Amino acid sequence: MYDMLRPNQLEKKSDMEVLFFLLILAARIKGLQVEGPSSALVVQLGGAVVLPCSSQNPLPLEGLRVEWSSDSGSVVNVFQQNEIRPELQSPAFSGRANFFPDQISRGNFSIMLSNITREDAGVYRCQVYTDQDSSETTVEIKDVERLVVTGAHHAIITSVGEEVILNCSVDSHIPVHQLEEVTWTKHPDILVLLFQNNQTFLESSHKQYDGRVEFFTSEIPGGNFSLRLKDVRLEDKGEFICKVHAADLSAQTTVIIQQIGLSSLQKFILELCFISFALALGLGVPVFIFLQKEGTAE
Incomplete structure (x- = not known):
């Protein structure tokens, strides 16, 4: 077959074979690598969080062992001999730390940690072993908060006369009816809308926002305190603050209307x-x- 190929064809074929060999060699040198999150996690007290750990390529289940442990030395969960071994879990994690069984064969070794407690803060280690190699990564739960309030990720650009939604979501194990107060204010101290003792008080709004603001009432039980602002005016440009109070806890988020153009x-x-x-x-x-x-x- 090589006799029938021209010299330049032989040279190209040879280069391809060398490249293919180098790719295989590089893959073997690189070996098994598992990855976790790029930054520490902030989680909600009483909630749940995924602790990421994955391999870019699926691994054969035969001979595979995955062990999650905490910095205190506790066993969080183990996968070995082609099955999950919950009986090996330390009592503190029994029934709370679970793999995603249908994802393990795809290289996803993450676990879901539920019913978060303050003691769960710390560093977790995901160790993966095969017959030929091993790798590990760590995940840090930096803070465990009881009340988490989130808003928009980007500033808002709108036009006069338009309608915008200012996002505010309360993520907490505290039932909404136990929230003492949720206020929307326009910086520095203009009251836009008030939710107190499980009621919305439209009459408390500053005259500048009278008849122009409202909550999504049906979504409040799910913790959605986003604000609908109607008939946008030029003076609405600036910072809006959603502040939540519950017992001795408080948290807030800020939404910015950055630009208001003409309609x-x-x-x-x-x-x-x-x-x-x-x-x-x-x-x-x-x-x-x-x-x-x-x-x-x-």
Whole structure:
């Protein structure tokens, strides 16, 4: 077969074989590698959290052993001999730390830790062994908080007269009816909307927001205290703070309306005013040509 190939074809074939060999060699040198999260985790007291640990490539279950342990030396959970071994768990993690059984064969060795306690804060080690190799990664639970409030990840850009939603979600094991107060304020201290003793008090809103704000009432039991702001005005630009109080706990999140532009109608009215003014000054033709060019550019 090689006799039938031209010299340049033989050279290309040889290069491909060398490249293929190098790829295999690199994969063997690299060996088994498992990965965890890039940063520490902040979790909710009484809630649940996934402790990530995975391999980019699936591993054969035969001879595979995965062991999760805490920095206190406790056994969190173990997978070996092609099965999960809950009987090896330390009492503190019994029934609370579980693998995702259908994901293990795909290289996902993460566990779900539920019913979080303050004692769960610390470093967790995921160790993976095969017949030929081993690797490990760590996951840190940095803080265990009882009350977590989250909002928007990005600033809001809107237009005058539009409607926007300011996100505020309360993630807590505390039932909503036990929350003492949820307030939305416009920086520095303008009261936008108040939820207190399981009721919404629209009459407490500052006159600037009278009739323009509301909660999603049906979603409050699920901890959604997002605010619907209607008929946006230029003075709405700035920071809105959602603050939650429960017993001796409090937490808050901030949502920023960064930019408020003119509505399409307002722009149209301004253009008409500009044209009328230009016509009054005898500049009708130049202005028409300018607007025509602007329209073409868009």
